[in-house]
Amino acid sequence: MSRKSQYDEEFQKNAVDLLLKTSKSLGQLSNDLGVSINTLRNWKKKYLTDEGPFKDALQDKVDRLEKQLAEVTEEREILKKSVAIFLKPRS
Structure with missing residues (x-):
């Protein structure tokens, strides 16, 4: 039943x-x-x-998260480079 x-x-x-x-x-x-x-x-x-x-909603969320991940990854790489520049010994 x-x-x-x-x-x-x-x-x-x-x-x-x-x-x-x-x-x-x-x-x-x-x-x-x-x-x-x-x-x-x-x-x-x-x-x-x-x-x-919800196929379209899921794909939209995946696209948005992939874009956000790419932006954060790029920001992290920029920060790494800027730290390296500031930590260089000056003559």
Whole structure:
């Protein structure tokens, strides 16, 4: 006998969307929504597939994070070079 889901599909999708768009952890969001962490984790697995409804949102997030990583890496390299210049012994 299967148990009827207490949450409709729209609520589940909105919860996963919040997980993607906010910086809250899985635990924080599950507390805010009043669902267990395991339930939220299952919804995440269900909707965050390669062909799921959040495919575009996931790709946007990946693109944004890759751009941010490139910027931070470039900034770090610039800082390393500037430190090396300032630490050069002066004659």
